[in-house]
Amino acid sequence: MNISLTVNGETYEREVEPRMLLSDFLRHELGLTGTHVGCEHGVCGACTILFDGDPVRSCLMFAVQANGHEVMTVEGLAEDMDDLHPLQEAFWETHGLQCGFCTPGFLLTLLPFLEENADPSEDEIREAISGNLCRCTGYQHIVDSARLAAEKMREG
């Protein structure tokens, strides 16, 4: 099937088999390997992307379903290494990652959450990231990162 979609502001057209998962499409067809693939059944959250602005599991959608829609991946967060998004800066500064495998999913889960909740409590943050697994940090530093990011985003 021929599909056309927007990823990080750029339009792509590709021919895909219906069975190709959106996560695999982003990685293998578009070379956007920032979207990580963990469990492939919707449990780990590593493949979280924004689909028309909402965080979803890209392993639980087919690429053909993205036809005509807008996707944002972790590559869309910053222009380059010297101009990170405040959310990325916050993760860097508070050690919100160790191996980094889960990080893209956390970032894209937190982005719309922090845009809607300028000053979330720790409980609200933990609820927001409950669908993302991290095997390194024990989550404490991720919660710290989210709080710092909220502060940075409030200041603009």
Place this chain on the structure above:
Amino acid sequence: MKPPPFEYQAPDSLEGALAILAEHGDEAKVLAGGQSLIPAMNFRVAQPTLLVDLNGLAELSYIRQADDGGLLIGAMTRQRQLELDELVAESAPLLHEAMPHIAHPQIRNRGTLGGSLVHADPASELPVVALARGATMRVRGPDGEREVPAESFFLGMFTTDLQPEEILVEVALPPMPANAGWSFKEVSRRRGDYAMMGVGTLVTLDEKGVCQQASLVYLNAGDGPVAAPQAAEALQGEKQTPEAVEAAAVKAAEDEIEPFGNVHASVEYQRHLARVLTRQALETAFERAAASLKNGG
């Protein structure tokens, strides 16, 4: 690529979707939110040869007040929409209270009301709410529309009355009765996990605070949403007393539910959870009904 090859069609109307199903019937599978079907396809547990994607049907996504004060909800309404909707919070408080228990926000952004009901996982929340609230399923097929009450819709493990050429289009919730209280409670090992046990309850009081009607429905307690009609009936004519509540909880937990037990929770533990959750849920429901009574219904 995990799933085996399949054909994919994305009709732009309900009529179009029904025509495809009429032609292909059994081989076709309807794709709603995909949050249970796609994992099953990734594991190759489900291997449909044709997927009929309903995500293009905006006509099946809505939340409307019905003329009788109840709610009419389109089957493709996303779970996240239900969770955040003010009309749902006001007119369907049991549904509202159950929503955050369903998986995670990312899943609820895609998952739909209809998809979850038709999937009929005994561990899922929405069938419990549908049964506890006496919802009506509006189903469209080649011969037109039919209405199926929740109690005859759920037929067992992952099985409903929906036929291969039919589509669930709308769920009608009756208005909340006057002086009614509700509660939805569950216990899971981690937030967002499938619950080990859960209960949805509704209690209606008369002006003296005596229970007129009750309903108790459980998840992960058998091969579908499991009602406990005897425990509910025993509450009729009772006021909120620790003895009446405990008696209902014991009746439901020991005699009426049929949990299977699993690696996370033994049958005994599931029954224990059911007893404690029923007690807590009934207390909350009675208190809410009493508060409603105080405020004039």
